[in-house]
Amino acid sequence: MALLEVRNVTMKFGSLVANDDVSFDVEKGSVVGLIGPNGAGKTTLFNCISGFYKPTSGKLFFRGQDVTDMPAYAVARLGAVRTFQVVHPLKEMTVLDNVLVGAFLRGASAEKAHEVARECLSLCQLEEISDRMAGGLPIGYKKRLEMARALATGPELLMLDEGMAGLTSTEIKAAVEIIKGLQKRGITLLVVEHIMEAIMSVADKIVVLDGGVKIAEGAPQEVVNDERVITAYLGAKFSQRLQASRGGANNG
Amino acid sequence: MKARGKTEGKDLLWFGLLGVLAVMPLIPGPLQGSFTQHVMIQILLYACMAQAWNILGGYCGQVSFGHSVFFGIGAYGAGMAVVKYGMIPWPGAIAGALIAAAVAVAISYPCFKLKGHYFAIATFAIVEICNRLFMVWYWVGGALGLDYSFSEPGWTHFVWYESKRGYFYGALLLFILVFGVVRWIEKNRLGFYLRAVREGQETAESLGVNSTKVKLMAMAVSAFMAALCGAFFAQYNYRVDPPMVMSLDMSMKFVLITILGGLGTFYGPLLGAALLIPLQEYSRALLGGMGGGVDLIIFGLLIIVVVVYQPKGIMGIIDGIASKMKRSEEGGK
Numbered sequence: 001m002a003l004l005e006v007r008n009v010t011m012k013f014g015s016l017v018a019n020d021d022v023s024f025d026v027e028k029g030s031v032v033g034l035i036g037p038n039g040a041g042k043t044t045l046f047n048c049i050s051g052f053y054k055p056t057s058g059k060l061f062f063r064g065q066d067v068t069d070m071p072a073y074a075v076a077r078l079g080a081v082r083t084f085q086v087v088h089p090l091k092e093m094t095v096l097d098n099v100l101v102g103a104f105l106r107g108a109s110a111e112k113a114h115e116v117a118r119e120c121l122s123l124c125q126l127e128e129i130s131d132r133m134a135g136g137l138p139i140g141y142k143k144r145l146e147m148a149r150a151l152a153t154g155p156e157l158l159m160l161d162e163g164m165a166g167l168t169s170t171e172i173k174a175a176v177e178i179i180k181g182l183q184k185r186g187i188t189l190l191v192v193e194h195i196m197e198a199i200m201s202v203a204d205k206i207v208v209l210d211g212g213v214k215i216a217e218g219a220p221q222e223v224v225n226d227e228r229v230i231t232a233y234l235g236a237k238f239s240q241r242l243q244a245s246r247g248g249a250n251n252g
Numbered sequence: 253m254k255a256r257g258k259t260e261g262k263d264l265l266w267f268g269l270l271g272v273l274a275v276m277p278l279i280p281g282p283l284q285g286s287f288t289q290h291v292m293i294q295i296l297l298y299a300c301m302a303q304a305w306n307i308l309g310g311y312c313g314q315v316s317f318g319h320s321v322f323f324g325i326g327a328y329g330a331g332m333a334v335v336k337y338g339m340i341p342w343p344g345a346i347a348g349a350l351i352a353a354a355v356a357v358a359i360s361y362p363c364f365k366l367k368g369h370y371f372a373i374a375t376f377a378i379v380e381i382c383n384r385l386f387m388v389w390y391w392v393g394g395a396l397g398l399d400y401s402f403s404e405p406g407w408t409h410f411v412w413y414e415s416k417r418g419y420f421y422g423a424l425l426l427f428i429l430v431f432g433v434v435r436w437i438e439k440n441r442l443g444f445y446l447r448a449v450r451e452g453q454e455t456a457e458s459l460g461v462n463s464t465k466v467k468l469m470a471m472a473v474s475a476f477m478a479a480l481c482g483a484f485f486a487q488y489n490y491r492v493d494p495p496m497v498m499s500l501d502m503s504m505k506f507v508l509i510t511i512l513g514g515l516g517t518f519y520g521p522l523l524g525a526a527l528l529i530p531l532q533e534y535s536r537a538l539l540g541g542m543g544g545g546v547d548l549i550i551f552g553l554l555i556i557v558v559v560v561y562q563p564k565g566i567m568g569i570i571d572g573i574a575s576k577m578k579r580s581e582e583g584g585k
Contacts, residue, residue, distance in 0.1 A: 050458065076460035084458070090451035092516075101448040104441040105460040113441070153459055 001064055003028040003188050004049070004080065004157055009058035011044050011212075018044040019055070020212040026157065031179065031189045033199040033220070036209035037232055042192045043085055045209070046161050049190075050082040051075035062157065077105065079156035083146035083163060085192070091135030095126055098134050098145055102152030116152055124148035124178060140171045147178065151187075158182065159190045164198050172198050200224070208232065266435065273424055277417050287537070289416040295522075295529045296423035297484060300430040302509035302521030304477030307434060309507065310516035311443065312470040313450030318359070318375035319478050319506040321382045322352040324498035326479025327486040328386070331398040334409075341410050345483035349476045356475030357468050364467050379503055386494040397493025398486075410487045419488055426484055430477050431518075437473075438518060446470055447516070478506070501548070508551065512558050514567025523566040528554070 002025035011019040018041045026032045034042050047053040049060055051072035060068045062080050070078075081102075090098050099120055103113040121127045124144045129137065134145060143163055150158055164175050172195060179202050182189060193199040199206065199220075206223045208216040210232040216223050223229055231239040276283055276292065283289070301323065309315050329348015330341040337344075363374045387395045403409040405418070412418035437443045448456040449463045456463050486492040496502075513524025531554070532547040539546045562568040 052454070052457075071462075072454075072457040073460050073462045076458060081460070082458055084455070088452050088455040088458075090448055090455060092451055093447055097444065097447070101444045101456065101461070102459045104444055108441045110440055149459060 002026055003063060004190065005059075005061040006045075006049065007059040007061070009045065009048055009055045009060065011041070011048055011053060012056045017212050019048065019209075021058070022209065022212075022214045023058075024207045024214065024217055026188060026190050027204075028156075028188055029183070029186060030204040031183055031191065031202050033203035033206040034190060034192045034209065035194070035196070035199060035206060039211075040209040040232075041212040042209055043161060044212075046082060046159060046192060049075075050080065050159060076153060076155075079154075080159065081150045081153045081155040081157070082159035083150050083161055085161040085165070087139070087142040087146055089134035089137065089142050089145055091133065093134055094131055095134055095137070095141075095145055096121065096130040099126075099130075099148050099152045102149040105153040116154070120148045120152040123151065123181065125174070139166055140168070143167065144175075144178075147175075151182070155187060157188045157190060159192075161192045162194060163191070164193060164195050176202055196224075266431075270424075270428065273427070277420050286416060287533075289420055291530055291533045293416060293419050293423045293488070294533060295525045296420075296427045297481060297488075298505065298509055298529050299522040299525035300423075300426050301478060301481045301506050302513065302524055303430050303434055304474050304481060305506035306510045306516065306521050307437065307446070307477070308467075308470045308474040310510055310520070311437070311446040311450065312467060313516075314364070314467055314470070315372045315507070316360075316375045316471075316474075317372055317500065317503045317507065318378040319474070320379055320498050320500070320502035322356055322475035322478040323482035323485070323502060323506075324382065324386070324492075324494070325352040325355060326482030327492045327497045328392055328398070328482075329479065330410075330483035330486045331400075331492040332392060334400055334403070335393070335398040340408055341483065341487055345480060348483055349479040352479035352482075353472040353476040356471045360468065360471045364464060376500070379498060379500055383494050383498045386498060393493070395494065397491055397496070400490040411490070422484060422487075426480060429480070431522075433473070433477070434518060442466070442469065450516070508555055510565075512555060512565050514565035517565070517567040520565055520567045527566065 004026035006022060006024050009019050009022045010017065022045060034045065036042050044053065048055045051067065051070050051074065054069060058068070059066060062075065062078055065078065067075050067078065067080070090101065096117060099117040100113055103116040103120070106116070107113065118127070121130055124147055126141065126144055126148055129141060134142070137145065143166075147160065147163055164172050167175065176198055179189060179191070183202075191199060191203070203220055205218065206220050207214060208223055208226070208229050210228075215228045215232060216226045227239060227243065230242060277289065301319075305316070305319050326345060326348040329344040329351065331344070333339045333344025333347075334341050359378055363371050366374055386392060392398070400411070403411055405412045405414070407418070410422060437446070445456065445461050445466045448459070448461055449466050453463045482497060485497065489496070509524035509528055510521050511524070512528060513522065514520030528551060531550055535547045535550055558565060562572070564571070
């Protein structure tokens with residue numbers, strides 16, 4: 001049994017179909033990348049999994065439990081915690097306080113929560129600024145704060161929604177290292193990411209969405225060579241040219 | 253280490269303040285005057301009311317204009333026990349507080365489904381409804397209200413006639429209770445959850461916080477405390493009637509004192525009350541002849557000035573000065 005099972009999830013907003021019959025599994029201990037062009041329905045799917053939306057049809061199972069109809073906080077308590085693509089810092093609270101909110105999920109003891117929060121801050125390299133107000137931080141820090149806060153809840157499945165968008169290449173490298181560190185700690189990750197090279201180096205499996213439909217699923221190398229994926233990302237014309245040039249290379 | 257130093261400083265300030273307040277009525281001189289003592293009692297009482305409101309409005313960010321209802325229920329709790337049933341006021345005060353908390357949860361459960369300003373507007377309506385209801389409710393004395401008859405002065409009946417010192421210590425006990433509870437909340441999980449819900453309900457939910465439950469808890473604690481303040485108010489005035497306690501005027505005081513002092517801060521409600529109440533009482537004493545409402549005009553002007561100049565209230569001004577001093581100190585090094 002996979003840790004997270006997505007079964008035929010369809011999400012409609014009026015006549016718009018944001019997710020159409022999407023199914024895949026996230027195995028315990030793996031890193032799964034969820035990619036696709038803009039408007040492919042990645043964030044919508046995230047919202048369904050994390051309990052912010054109730055899918056129009058289909059089922060979601062986490063740790064074998066049906067979480068389709070659970071409210072967001074209950075899903076988080078079960079151990080599936082997400083971050084937001086558009087960062088949501090608790091502005092008028094310090095960085096430490098932000099992380100403490102997450103840390104209190106696993107117990108009411110203030111002492112224990114501080115301990116957990118400190119650990120997560122150091123893991124995400126935020127100790128230096130722990131006393132600063134979260135609202136005034138630069139974006140790179142805010143992104144890491146999202147991660148630290150989610151991490152403090154002690155999740156079994158951590159879902160990162162474009163945690164690296166808008167970061168510099170050095171920051172991306174740091175973020176990739178953090179993700180690898182999390183995997184070593186036994187945390188399963190489901191990562192929405194636009195930046196291909198970042199996701200390729202960490203993911204065990206990649207799921208590709210386009211227009212709300214799952215068009216490919218598999219190991220990173222398989223997926224990047226998939227014709228439909230190339231078409232989705234680069235357009236049909238480029239895909240044909242690529243195929244042609246490959247064909248030519250093979251012949252020659 | 254740094255964090256510990258900070259907590260010790262906070263403890264020192266809190267216990268120091270309590271010490272000063274405890275000896276204040278014993279100092280001979282101008283503090284012995286009956287009017288001065290009246291003002292001091294009012295400051296403590298209104299500070300408690302504002303702090304009770306602050307739990308919900310400041311820390312949790314849910315602006316309620318309905319707190320005079322809970323205040324009133326507490327006042328009627330004590331009043332009914334004394335006047336109707338000839339009992340001591342204590343069980344009435346506790347019962348009133350429990351009923352206030354229950355009523356608060358019952359009316360806010362649907363109201364919390366309303367977002368932002370709509371919650372505030374809904375609470376407005378509740379004050380009017382309860383005011384009218386109590387006006388015509390014969391069992392609780394209707395428009396005439398409940399008048400206390402003479403009872404033995406002292407702590408048992410919680411009335412004093414000759415000196416106000418008993419009331420002062422009663423108000424101080426209330427102050428220790430209300431502020432003590434908020435101090436505890438601030439340091440513990442509930443305090444972090446309250447602020448998380450204020451700063452972003454979605455984010456809080458994503459971190460496993462049941463925001464509806466948190467808001468209802470804030471409401472219950474807040475209403476319970478407000479009702480205890482109401483019980484004290486009835487005991488202090490020897491009477492209770494609907495316009496005295498359940499009015500928008502009274503509701504506004506909960507809100508304005510907190511805003512003036514600093515929303516969501518621990519000392520804000522005390523500072524707000526310490527500034528507004530003397531102004532209110534002295535202007536009423538001096539300008540009372542000009543007709544009612546002069547104190548409210550001053551009240552309003554002051555709020556406008558503070559909110560324009562520093563939306564975070566007096567605490568915001570103090571923080572600003574403190575960080576400026578800290579910076580110049582660091583610059584000096």
